[in-house]
Amino acid sequence: GQNIDQPTEMTATEGAIVQINCTYQTSGFNGLFWYQQHAGEAPTFLSYNVLDGLEEKGRFSSFLSRSKGYSYLLLKELQMKDSASYLCAVKDSNYQLIWGAGTKLIIKP
């Protein structure tokens, strides 16, 4: 079966750096997405990786290793507003998105 694994919850301190990992087993691969979802709101797009390596976008970076079925989202200079759930999703061979359950990130002052 297809599976996306990510930690259920993480805690970090304001101003610090946090890395949220995602491992996947899917039938085919056509890209990996990271979304941010604040409580009670809709998910919003953060990043997309289709080739191996690091994609940097401001304070957020996303890394992909297709051979290892692994990605991480790196958040730097954490702010209180970064408290949210972070969803990892992979497009499979049929271009359908398979979603992880999300990682709830708690930022403490």
Next chain:
Amino acid sequence: TAGITQAPTSQILAAGRSMTLRCTQDMRHNAMYWYRQDLGLGLRLIHYSNTAGTTGKGEVPDGYSVSRANTDDFPLTLASAVPSQTSVYFCASSGGASTGELFFGEGSRLTVL
């Protein structure tokens, strides 16, 4: 630009009743999707439409139906609601099935009693 609009925002429904969740997008996106989100689970695809006039079943289609009469609208109907359909429902769209990120509506919280 409104993006994707869902209605209603929340609804309490008696079991056995029917309900249609509305979804309208103004981005002229070809592909549209309905997901449900439950605590501890990832977003699960209910139905999708790659283009107007076509629909397909997702991971959890039972008890739900959709139609795509035009590009902008993609309503989701529960013919006879059951308590297990209590969830938050998100409508989403993308430029194409194989391209681009998803844009989500604000969600519809449905409680079936």
